[in-house]
Amino acid sequence: MSKLAIITLSTLGVLTLGATIYTNSHRSKAVNAASNATEQQTLTVYAAGPKPLSDQIIKGFEHQTGIKVKSFDGTTGKILSKVKAEQANPQADVLILASMAAGVDLQRNGQLLTYHDAKHAQQLNPAFQDKHQQLFSYSASAVGITYNKQQVKVAPTDWSDLTKPEFRNQVTIPDPQTSGSSLDFINTYQMQHGNRLLKALKQNGAEMGGANKEVLDAVVTGQKAAVFGGVDYMSIAAIKKGERIGFVYPKSGTLVNPRPAMILKSSRHQTAAKKFVDYLLSAKVQQQVEQNHLIAGTTTKLTNPLNNQPINTYRVNWQRANTALTDNLASFKQVFN
Structure with a gap:
């Protein structure tokens, strides 16, 4: 598999005015600082669906945290192609893939952030846990x-x-x-x-x-x-x-294929990204996962949903x-x- 680019977000520049107009300079800096704060609270997530579940998760996360999420939904192949096409101007913070092998490839290339204190990570099924604490398989199919x-x-x-x-x-x-x-x-x-x-x-x-x-x-x-x-x-x-x-x-x-979420190492929104991972592993989202006929990452047994x-x-x-x-x-x- 080809190596993927590390994902970053561009930040807003600070507008400075001449020292001779103090009031306008102060106002411009204040407005720009507010814009930067808003930008820092916008998380970009690329997710391999299913889209109804992704939309449900994002809506709940935004409501709970006040952090805005910009999302792209597509197959794992489309997501990886999009990330590759954006190498010169990366956009994403968090990826959710339907391929564990693709996640491991990013991990082996040193592109993922380690998150030691992810909430509820220890409650994941042992078969889904990542000892490196970089791949968080919140669901499986x-x-x-x-x-x-x-x-x-x-x-x-x-x-x-x-x-x-x-x-x-x-x-x-x-x-x-x-x-x-x-x-x-x-x-x-x-x-x-x-x-x-x-x-x-x-x-x-x-x-x-x-x-x-x-x-x-x-x-x-x-x-x-x-x-x-x-x-x-x-x-x-x-x-x-x-x-x-x-x-x-x-x-x-x-x-049974884990569907890992991961934070890209160069993300400039790491605090927000960690909150998103925590939310994915919460009891609320795990229940939503099962309601969408996926296997919850915290499941204790792998059974057929149609006959148990x-x-x-x-x-x-x-x-x-x-x-x-x-x-x-x-x-x-x-x-x-």
Whole structure:
């Protein structure tokens, strides 16, 4: 993965007037100081959604702290592209990504701020805690198989089911270059099993689609019968709305992917950024996370929200996953070129 630029915010310059007009000079400095104070209380957050949750969190944070938040919502891929494009004039203070590997990459490059005293950080699930105290996984999502109930008569139970004849030319896969959850899944799956299944899927006509929403829409509308590696919270939200789809966590195992928040080291709004991280880990936001069908960072057990059954999850060393990412992404591209 390419190195990302450290994010900073530009500050307002101080206007000075001639000493011969003391009153106007004093007034100008006072107005400018007030402008600087306002600027220092504006926090810029780039978040990988879901947007309704992001909007809810930001509104609550602004109400509780009086700190204004300027936000950008997009996929992990779009956020990273935006950060890269802004290298000459960085804008963000806090990033919330849907890819733990992307967060670890920023960490390994020395771009993240250490926050030792984050409130409630010790209450995070041990699997989500970062010993460096830089990545704060306030939520997580898991991937599985999303399928169209009108087209699929027998629900799949494992990944390999999607290589059967009834799924020929009917499977879509989220693009790991736009979807952070797909990026981490494609990587960790190959760390566990290699790429044999990916080749079998390709031979059965599986195709790479767009980001998570695009591939979900393809199944909802019947263009495709199933998603390999669809995110759970989007599928569950669609099921709750009455869409004729199903969702399963494969019995052989799947990835539960932490969604880390992080403060960029060169942020000039570090106090406000720390308050935002504290707010993300608060009981109020953790409840909102669950209401949006994501896994709360403070959860004590990983269970299926639809039936409360345990999820068989991969055990992931994220430092090793970051090291393996380039090769495994290249392997995926060789199959789905």
